[in-house]
Amino acid sequence: MQSFLTTKFFERSATKVAPDLLGKFLVRRLRGKKIALMITEVEAYHGFKDRASHASKGLTQRNKIMFGEAGNWYVYFIYGMYWMLNIVTGDKSMPSAVLIRGVKEFNGPGKLTKTLRINKYFNGKTANKKTGLWIEDRGVKIGNPPSRKASEGNFRFLKTKIKKGPRIGVDYAGPVWSKKQWRFYLEGASHT
DNA sequence: AGCAAGATCGGT
């Protein structure tokens, strides 16, 4: 049982979408094969006032995707070497996105895109099967099963916790914004 | 046109 995450899932605040992405699967079609990796670490970049976010500079050529449709990929190049993979969230009045930082197999947003061959091609494209890169709910839930009879479904419970902390590499944003607890990760899966 | 900075990473 698996379901593909559609626009509706992403049309919410980045700070709500971000923790909900933990336990979901990033799926990439590569050379005819599907690679599915469970998301374990994310960060929310929320609104034009967030000084850690590209959107705080106002609309520019690079960040315009953040001002667009939820459920699109926002992919940008950084440090001369790495591609960062984000999914756009919220409605258009609130430019925002969630950075996918880590999956179960390994941590680090730059390693993720390198491994899955994700680059500029995906920027502005919708996360779906046609694009070759999308997100699925495969029935994983975080935490303990509620009770034997309540857990009727095809759910698999991951006995771990969602933790949060400050976002990585955004000291330039100043004390207020760099300290926002907008990084979410599964316990034991932190990059740092 | 020039320049400084950057949502990183791996090696000292």
Next chain:
DNA sequence: CCGATCTTGCTG
């Protein structure tokens, strides 16, 4: 901690 490496956006 430091260098690699290059696009972006700001300044002039």
